[in-house]
Amino acid sequence: MSAKKNITVSFELNGEKFDNVIVPARQHLADYLRGEGFTGTHLGCEQGACGACTIEMDGKAVRSCLVLASQVNGSLIKTVEGFDDDIMKIVKNNFLKHNAFQCGFCSPGMLMTTKEIVLKKKKLTREEIRSEISGNYCRCTGYQSIVDAIEESITEVI
Protein backbone atom coordinates (compact mmCIF):
# COMPACT_ATOMS: atom_id res chain seq x y z
CA MET A 1 0.00 0.00 0.00
CA SER A 2 1.28 3.45 -0.81
CA ALA A 3 0.29 7.04 -0.05
CA LYS A 4 -2.69 8.23 -2.04
CA LYS A 5 -4.61 11.42 -2.70
CA ASN A 6 -7.89 9.56 -3.13
CA ILE A 7 -8.79 6.89 -0.63
CA THR A 8 -11.31 4.08 -0.94
CA VAL A 9 -13.29 3.42 2.24
CA SER A 10 -16.21 1.21 3.30
CA PHE A 11 -18.29 1.97 6.38
CA GLU A 12 -21.78 1.95 7.82
CA LEU A 13 -23.71 5.20 8.13
CA ASN A 14 -26.99 5.30 10.07
CA GLY A 15 -27.43 1.57 9.49
CA GLU A 16 -26.82 1.76 5.75
CA LYS A 17 -23.72 0.19 4.18
CA PHE A 18 -21.47 2.46 2.11
CA ASP A 19 -19.05 0.32 0.11
CA ASN A 20 -15.92 1.43 -1.75
CA VAL A 21 -16.56 5.13 -1.51
CA ILE A 22 -13.72 7.27 -2.88
CA VAL A 23 -12.86 10.33 -0.77
CA PRO A 24 -10.11 12.94 -1.12
CA ALA A 25 -7.37 12.43 1.51
CA ARG A 26 -7.71 16.00 2.83
CA GLN A 27 -11.49 15.98 3.25
CA HIS A 28 -12.80 15.89 6.81
CA LEU A 29 -15.72 13.67 7.68
CA ALA A 30 -18.19 16.52 8.30
CA ASP A 31 -17.68 17.83 4.76
CA TYR A 32 -18.14 14.35 3.33
CA LEU A 33 -21.37 13.80 5.31
CA ARG A 34 -22.81 17.16 4.30
CA GLY A 35 -21.89 16.51 0.67
CA GLU A 36 -23.88 13.27 0.83
CA GLY A 37 -26.94 15.16 2.07
CA PHE A 38 -26.52 14.51 5.79
CA THR A 39 -26.71 18.22 6.52
CA GLY A 40 -27.86 17.67 10.10
CA THR A 41 -24.15 17.64 10.93
CA HIS A 42 -23.32 21.33 11.25
CA LEU A 43 -19.99 23.06 10.76
CA GLY A 44 -19.04 25.99 12.95
CA CYS A 45 -15.37 26.40 13.69
CA GLU A 46 -13.68 23.41 12.00
CA GLN A 47 -11.12 23.33 14.79
CA GLY A 48 -12.88 21.30 17.47
CA ALA A 49 -13.99 24.21 19.64
CA CYS A 50 -17.72 24.67 18.90
CA GLY A 51 -19.03 21.10 19.00
CA ALA A 52 -21.69 21.58 16.28
CA CYS A 53 -20.27 18.73 14.15
CA THR A 54 -20.22 16.13 16.96
CA ILE A 55 -21.36 12.72 15.69
CA GLU A 56 -21.09 9.14 16.90
CA MET A 57 -18.25 6.99 15.56
CA ASP A 58 -17.92 3.40 16.78
CA GLY A 59 -20.15 4.18 19.75
CA LYS A 60 -18.30 7.30 20.90
CA ALA A 61 -18.98 10.98 20.41
CA VAL A 62 -16.33 12.56 18.18
CA ARG A 63 -15.85 15.81 16.28
CA SER A 64 -16.45 15.03 12.61
CA CYS A 65 -14.35 18.07 11.61
CA LEU A 66 -11.38 16.43 13.37
CA VAL A 67 -11.69 13.05 11.67
CA LEU A 68 -10.69 12.55 8.06
CA ALA A 69 -13.19 10.85 5.78
CA SER A 70 -10.27 8.63 4.74
CA GLN A 71 -10.08 7.29 8.32
CA VAL A 72 -13.59 5.80 8.53
CA ASN A 73 -12.84 2.48 6.85
CA GLY A 74 -14.69 -0.22 8.83
CA SER A 75 -16.39 2.23 11.20
CA LEU A 76 -20.00 2.56 12.33
CA ILE A 77 -21.12 6.16 12.00
CA LYS A 78 -24.27 7.77 13.31
CA THR A 79 -25.40 11.30 12.61
CA VAL A 80 -28.40 13.22 13.93
CA GLU A 81 -30.47 11.73 11.10
CA GLY A 82 -29.84 8.24 12.49
CA PHE A 83 -30.40 8.89 16.18
CA ASP A 84 -33.32 6.55 16.78
CA ASP A 85 -32.40 4.62 19.94
CA ASP A 86 -34.36 4.78 23.21
CA ILE A 87 -31.89 7.05 25.00
CA MET A 88 -31.97 9.52 22.13
CA LYS A 89 -35.78 9.49 22.15
CA ILE A 90 -35.74 10.51 25.81
CA VAL A 91 -33.14 13.20 25.15
CA LYS A 92 -35.01 14.62 22.13
CA ASN A 93 -38.33 14.72 24.02
CA ASN A 94 -36.74 16.60 26.89
CA PHE A 95 -35.08 19.07 24.54
CA LEU A 96 -38.53 19.71 23.01
CA LYS A 97 -40.25 19.94 26.37
CA HIS A 98 -37.76 22.50 27.72
CA ASN A 99 -37.50 24.48 24.50
CA ALA A 100 -33.79 23.63 24.34
CA PHE A 101 -33.56 23.67 20.52
CA GLN A 102 -33.96 27.41 19.83
CA CYS A 103 -32.33 28.16 16.44
CA GLY A 104 -31.17 24.54 16.09
CA PHE A 105 -27.61 25.17 14.97
CA CYS A 106 -25.93 23.62 18.00
CA SER A 107 -28.66 20.99 18.53
CA PRO A 108 -27.17 17.99 16.67
CA GLY A 109 -23.92 18.35 18.65
CA MET A 110 -25.75 19.07 21.90
CA LEU A 111 -27.91 15.94 21.44
CA MET A 112 -24.86 13.79 20.82
CA THR A 113 -22.98 15.16 23.83
CA THR A 114 -26.11 14.77 25.96
CA LYS A 115 -26.53 11.16 24.90
CA GLU A 116 -23.01 10.39 26.10
CA ILE A 117 -23.64 12.17 29.43
CA VAL A 118 -26.96 10.37 29.93
CA LEU A 119 -25.46 6.96 29.09
CA LYS A 120 -23.22 7.25 32.17
CA LYS A 121 -26.40 7.14 34.29
CA LYS A 122 -24.84 9.34 36.92
CA LYS A 123 -26.61 12.17 38.73
CA LEU A 124 -24.85 15.48 38.03
CA THR A 125 -25.24 18.94 39.52
CA ARG A 126 -26.20 21.77 37.16
CA GLU A 127 -22.63 23.04 37.51
CA GLU A 128 -21.24 19.65 36.45
CA ILE A 129 -23.64 19.49 33.48
CA ARG A 130 -22.37 22.89 32.37
CA SER A 131 -18.78 21.69 32.49
CA GLU A 132 -19.75 18.52 30.55
CA ILE A 133 -21.26 20.61 27.75
CA SER A 134 -18.49 23.21 27.81
CA GLY A 135 -17.32 21.83 24.45
CA ASN A 136 -20.59 22.78 22.73
CA TYR A 137 -21.36 26.40 21.99
CA CYS A 138 -24.96 27.65 21.86
CA ARG A 139 -24.81 31.14 20.38
CA CYS A 140 -28.49 31.72 21.27
CA THR A 141 -27.11 31.33 24.82
CA GLY A 142 -29.96 28.95 25.56
CA TYR A 143 -27.89 27.07 28.12
CA GLN A 144 -30.44 27.35 30.92
CA SER A 145 -33.03 25.32 29.03
CA ILE A 146 -30.40 22.93 27.64
CA VAL A 147 -29.23 22.18 31.19
CA ASP A 148 -32.91 21.71 32.20
CA ALA A 149 -33.34 19.18 29.38
CA ILE A 150 -30.16 17.28 30.26
CA GLU A 151 -31.02 17.25 33.96
CA GLU A 152 -34.46 15.74 33.28
CA SER A 153 -33.01 13.20 30.78
CA ILE A 154 -30.53 11.98 33.41
CA THR A 155 -33.29 11.67 36.02
CA GLU A 156 -35.41 9.71 33.56
CA VAL A 157 -32.76 7.05 32.82
CA ILE A 158 -31.43 6.50 36.33
Place this chain on the structure above:
Amino acid sequence: MKAPDFSYYEAETLSDAIKFKSQDDEAIILAGGQSLLPALNMRLSSPSCLIDISKLKDLNDIRLEDNSIYIGALATHTQVMESSIIIEKFPSLVSILKMVAHAAIRNKGTHGGSISYGDPAAELPAFAVAMNAEIIVSGLNGNRSIAAEDFYLGLFETDIKSDEILIGINYPLVKNNEKIVFEEICRRHGDYAMAGLIAKVKTYQSTIEKLKLVFFATGDRPNVTSKTSEIVVNNGYEYSVIKKSLSSEIDFAGDLNSSEEMKLHLATILISKILKKLEN
Protein backbone atom coordinates in the same frame (compact mmCIF):
# COMPACT_ATOMS: atom_id res chain seq x y z
CA MET B 1 -10.88 26.65 6.74
CA LYS B 2 -10.04 23.41 4.99
CA ALA B 3 -6.86 21.37 5.25
CA PRO B 4 -4.23 21.79 2.52
CA ASP B 5 -3.62 19.08 -0.04
CA PHE B 6 -1.79 16.02 1.25
CA SER B 7 -1.74 12.31 0.63
CA TYR B 8 -2.74 9.66 3.13
CA TYR B 9 -1.12 6.39 4.07
CA GLU B 10 -2.67 3.92 6.47
CA ALA B 11 0.18 2.00 8.10
CA GLU B 12 -0.52 -1.67 8.70
CA THR B 13 2.44 -2.28 10.99
CA LEU B 14 4.71 -0.12 13.10
CA SER B 15 7.71 -0.99 10.95
CA ASP B 16 5.79 0.11 7.82
CA ALA B 17 5.11 3.46 9.45
CA ILE B 18 8.74 3.86 10.54
CA LYS B 19 10.02 2.98 7.09
CA PHE B 20 7.63 5.38 5.40
CA LYS B 21 8.47 8.21 7.80
CA SER B 22 12.22 7.70 7.37
CA GLN B 23 11.83 8.13 3.60
CA ASP B 24 9.75 11.30 3.68
CA ASP B 25 10.81 14.21 5.90
CA GLU B 26 7.62 16.12 5.14
CA ALA B 27 5.29 13.33 6.26
CA ILE B 28 3.57 13.58 9.65
CA ILE B 29 2.25 10.84 11.91
CA LEU B 30 -1.51 10.90 12.47
CA ALA B 31 -2.71 9.30 15.70
CA GLY B 32 -5.91 10.75 17.22
CA GLY B 33 -5.53 13.91 15.16
CA GLN B 34 -7.20 16.16 17.71
CA SER B 35 -4.36 18.71 17.65
CA LEU B 36 -3.05 17.92 14.18
CA LEU B 37 -6.34 18.29 12.29
CA PRO B 38 -7.17 21.73 13.74
CA ALA B 39 -3.63 22.79 12.78
CA LEU B 40 -4.18 21.45 9.25
CA ASN B 41 -7.63 23.05 8.98
CA MET B 42 -6.07 26.36 9.99
CA ARG B 43 -3.22 25.76 7.52
CA LEU B 44 -0.59 26.03 10.22
CA SER B 45 0.99 22.89 8.84
CA SER B 46 1.27 21.49 5.32
CA PRO B 47 2.65 17.95 5.32
CA SER B 48 3.25 15.94 2.17
CA CYS B 49 1.51 12.96 3.67
CA LEU B 50 -0.28 11.81 6.82
CA ILE B 51 0.88 8.42 8.05
CA ASP B 52 -2.13 7.10 9.92
CA ILE B 53 -1.05 4.86 12.80
CA SER B 54 -4.38 5.03 14.63
CA LYS B 55 -5.39 1.49 13.74
CA LEU B 56 -2.11 -0.18 14.73
CA LYS B 57 -2.63 -2.88 17.32
CA ASP B 58 -0.83 -3.26 20.68
CA LEU B 59 0.02 0.41 21.02
CA ASN B 60 -2.76 1.30 23.46
CA ASP B 61 -1.76 -0.85 26.41
CA ILE B 62 -1.98 0.57 29.91
CA ARG B 63 -0.10 -1.64 32.33
CA LEU B 64 1.40 -1.68 35.77
CA GLU B 65 5.06 -2.70 35.81
CA ASP B 66 7.39 -3.20 38.77
CA ASN B 67 8.05 0.43 39.60
CA SER B 68 6.22 2.21 36.85
CA ILE B 69 3.08 2.59 34.82
CA TYR B 70 3.32 2.19 31.08
CA ILE B 71 0.86 4.01 28.83
CA GLY B 72 0.90 3.01 25.16
CA ALA B 73 1.03 5.88 22.69
CA LEU B 74 -2.39 5.20 21.19
CA ALA B 75 -4.35 4.97 24.46
CA THR B 76 -7.01 7.68 24.19
CA HIS B 77 -7.49 10.19 27.01
CA THR B 78 -10.85 8.54 27.72
CA GLN B 79 -9.21 5.09 27.98
CA VAL B 80 -6.58 6.46 30.36
CA MET B 81 -9.23 8.18 32.52
CA GLU B 82 -11.31 5.00 32.70
CA SER B 83 -8.39 2.62 33.34
CA SER B 84 -8.61 1.03 36.81
CA ILE B 85 -4.79 1.08 37.06
CA ILE B 86 -4.68 4.83 36.47
CA ILE B 87 -7.64 5.55 38.78
CA GLU B 88 -5.96 3.60 41.57
CA LYS B 89 -2.29 4.50 41.13
CA PHE B 90 -2.41 7.82 39.31
CA PRO B 91 -5.56 9.72 40.36
CA SER B 92 -3.76 13.00 39.66
CA LEU B 93 -3.56 12.11 35.96
CA VAL B 94 -7.33 11.59 35.86
CA SER B 95 -7.97 15.06 37.28
CA ILE B 96 -5.45 16.58 34.87
CA LEU B 97 -7.08 14.87 31.89
CA LYS B 98 -10.47 16.28 32.90
CA MET B 99 -8.99 19.64 31.97
CA VAL B 100 -7.81 18.43 28.54
CA ALA B 101 -10.33 19.71 25.98
CA HIS B 102 -13.81 18.12 26.01
CA ALA B 103 -15.23 14.59 26.15
CA ALA B 104 -15.68 14.21 22.37
CA ILE B 105 -12.05 15.24 21.83
CA ARG B 106 -10.78 13.01 24.64
CA ASN B 107 -12.55 10.07 22.96
CA LYS B 108 -10.20 10.38 20.00
CA GLY B 109 -7.12 12.26 21.23
CA THR B 110 -4.25 10.00 22.29
CA HIS B 111 -1.76 10.11 25.17
CA GLY B 112 1.27 9.67 22.93
CA GLY B 113 -0.09 12.17 20.42
CA SER B 114 -0.29 14.90 23.01
CA ILE B 115 3.19 14.08 24.39
CA SER B 116 4.82 14.02 20.95
CA TYR B 117 3.01 17.06 19.53
CA GLY B 118 4.82 19.12 22.16
CA ASP B 119 2.32 21.95 22.43
CA PRO B 120 3.78 24.14 25.20
CA ALA B 121 0.24 24.98 26.36
CA ALA B 122 -0.80 21.34 26.77
CA GLU B 123 -0.97 19.60 30.14
CA LEU B 124 0.55 16.19 29.32
CA PRO B 125 4.05 17.28 28.24
CA ALA B 126 4.38 19.18 31.54
CA PHE B 127 3.01 16.17 33.42
CA ALA B 128 5.57 13.87 31.78
CA VAL B 129 8.38 16.26 32.72
CA ALA B 130 7.10 16.67 36.29
CA MET B 131 6.93 12.88 36.70
CA ASN B 132 10.43 12.26 35.23
CA ALA B 133 8.77 10.01 32.69
CA GLU B 134 10.70 8.01 30.13
CA ILE B 135 9.49 8.50 26.59
CA ILE B 136 9.97 5.47 24.38
CA VAL B 137 10.41 5.89 20.65
CA SER B 138 10.91 3.27 17.99
CA GLY B 139 13.02 3.76 14.86
CA LEU B 140 14.99 1.98 12.16
CA ASN B 141 17.60 1.00 14.76
CA GLY B 142 15.16 -0.24 17.37
CA ASN B 143 13.81 1.39 20.51
CA ARG B 144 15.24 4.30 22.45
CA SER B 145 14.19 5.83 25.72
CA ILE B 146 14.41 9.57 26.36
CA ALA B 147 14.01 11.39 29.70
CA ALA B 148 11.00 13.71 29.41
CA GLU B 149 13.07 16.69 30.51
CA ASP B 150 15.43 16.21 27.54
CA PHE B 151 12.60 15.45 25.11
CA TYR B 152 11.28 18.98 24.54
CA LEU B 153 13.68 21.11 22.53
CA GLY B 154 11.53 24.12 21.66
CA LEU B 155 8.16 25.22 20.30
CA PHE B 156 6.47 22.02 19.04
CA GLU B 157 9.97 20.61 18.74
CA THR B 158 10.99 17.29 20.26
CA ASP B 159 13.93 14.90 20.20
CA ILE B 160 12.06 12.45 17.92
CA LYS B 161 14.27 11.75 14.89
CA SER B 162 12.95 11.55 11.33
CA ASP B 163 12.80 7.75 11.42
CA GLU B 164 11.25 7.52 14.88
CA ILE B 165 7.73 7.19 16.25
CA LEU B 166 6.69 7.54 19.88
CA ILE B 167 5.32 4.20 21.09
CA GLY B 168 4.77 4.66 24.81
CA ILE B 169 5.50 6.50 28.03
CA ASN B 170 6.82 5.02 31.25
CA TYR B 171 5.89 6.86 34.43
CA PRO B 172 7.64 6.08 37.74
CA LEU B 173 5.06 5.32 40.45
CA VAL B 174 4.24 8.07 42.90
CA LYS B 175 5.71 7.14 46.30
CA ASN B 176 3.81 7.38 49.58
CA ASN B 177 5.55 10.58 50.61
CA GLU B 178 5.05 12.20 47.20
CA LYS B 179 2.13 14.16 45.82
CA ILE B 180 1.22 15.57 42.44
CA VAL B 181 -0.55 18.91 42.65
CA PHE B 182 -2.07 20.56 39.62
CA GLU B 183 -3.55 23.97 38.96
CA GLU B 184 -4.34 25.94 35.81
CA ILE B 185 -6.06 29.16 34.88
CA CYS B 186 -8.17 29.28 31.74
CA ARG B 187 -11.06 31.33 30.39
CA ARG B 188 -13.37 28.40 29.72
CA HIS B 189 -13.32 24.81 30.96
CA GLY B 190 -11.46 22.70 28.40
CA ASP B 191 -9.65 25.58 26.73
CA TYR B 192 -5.89 25.82 26.65
CA ALA B 193 -4.64 27.32 29.88
CA MET B 194 -3.41 30.91 30.11
CA ALA B 195 -0.88 29.45 32.52
CA GLY B 196 -0.68 26.13 34.33
CA LEU B 197 1.49 24.37 36.87
CA ILE B 198 2.14 20.76 37.79
CA ALA B 199 4.10 20.24 40.99
CA LYS B 200 5.67 17.08 42.31
CA VAL B 201 6.07 17.44 46.03
CA LYS B 202 7.98 15.28 48.47
CA THR B 203 6.92 15.86 52.04
CA TYR B 204 8.36 14.88 55.39
CA GLN B 205 6.10 15.23 58.43
CA SER B 206 3.90 17.68 56.53
CA THR B 207 6.74 20.00 55.54
CA ILE B 208 7.91 20.25 51.97
CA GLU B 209 11.24 18.53 51.55
CA LYS B 210 11.55 18.61 47.81
CA LEU B 211 9.56 20.43 45.14
CA LYS B 212 9.59 20.16 41.38
CA LEU B 213 7.64 22.86 39.54
CA VAL B 214 6.77 22.46 35.88
CA PHE B 215 4.84 25.24 34.15
CA PHE B 216 2.92 25.03 30.90
CA ALA B 217 1.43 27.71 28.63
CA THR B 218 4.24 29.97 29.78
CA GLY B 219 7.13 29.57 27.34
CA ASP B 220 8.11 27.51 24.31
CA ARG B 221 8.12 24.16 26.17
CA PRO B 222 7.32 22.78 29.65
CA ASN B 223 9.31 25.05 31.96
CA VAL B 224 11.10 23.54 34.96
CA THR B 225 12.00 26.14 37.57
CA SER B 226 14.46 24.59 40.01
CA LYS B 227 15.76 27.85 41.56
CA THR B 228 12.23 29.04 42.31
CA SER B 229 11.45 25.62 43.81
CA GLU B 230 14.40 26.00 46.16
CA ILE B 231 13.25 29.47 47.22
CA VAL B 232 9.77 28.14 47.97
CA VAL B 233 11.13 25.21 49.99
CA ASN B 234 13.54 27.36 52.01
CA ASN B 235 11.71 30.67 52.39
CA GLY B 236 8.07 30.02 51.55
CA TYR B 237 5.93 32.14 49.27
CA GLU B 238 6.51 35.86 48.84
CA TYR B 239 4.87 37.29 45.71
CA SER B 240 7.59 39.73 44.64
CA VAL B 241 10.48 37.36 45.35
CA ILE B 242 8.85 34.47 43.47
CA LYS B 243 7.89 36.72 40.57
CA LYS B 244 11.44 37.95 40.21
CA SER B 245 12.83 34.44 40.34
CA LEU B 246 10.33 33.12 37.75
CA SER B 247 11.10 35.97 35.37
CA SER B 248 14.77 34.99 35.44
CA GLU B 249 14.05 31.29 34.98
CA ILE B 250 11.36 31.25 32.28
CA ASP B 251 11.57 32.84 28.88
CA PHE B 252 7.88 33.85 28.88
CA ALA B 253 6.04 33.99 25.57
CA GLY B 254 2.69 35.77 25.27
CA ASP B 255 -0.23 34.46 23.23
CA LEU B 256 -3.70 35.61 22.14
CA ASN B 257 -5.11 35.24 25.65
CA SER B 258 -2.39 36.72 27.77
CA SER B 259 0.75 38.81 27.50
CA GLU B 260 4.15 37.83 28.89
CA GLU B 261 3.58 40.09 31.89
CA MET B 262 0.19 38.51 32.53
CA LYS B 263 1.65 35.00 32.30
CA LEU B 264 4.41 35.92 34.75
CA HIS B 265 1.80 37.19 37.20
CA LEU B 266 -0.38 34.08 36.75
CA ALA B 267 2.58 31.72 37.11
CA THR B 268 3.49 33.44 40.40
CA ILE B 269 -0.09 33.18 41.67
CA LEU B 270 -0.22 29.49 40.64
CA ILE B 271 2.53 28.71 43.13
CA SER B 272 0.50 30.20 45.98
CA LYS B 273 -2.51 28.20 44.77
CA ILE B 274 -0.68 24.88 44.85
CA LEU B 275 0.77 25.68 48.28
CA LYS B 276 -2.77 26.33 49.56
CA LYS B 277 -3.88 23.02 48.05
CA LEU B 278 -1.03 21.28 49.87
CA GLU B 279 -2.06 22.78 53.21
CA ASN B 280 -5.54 21.29 52.88
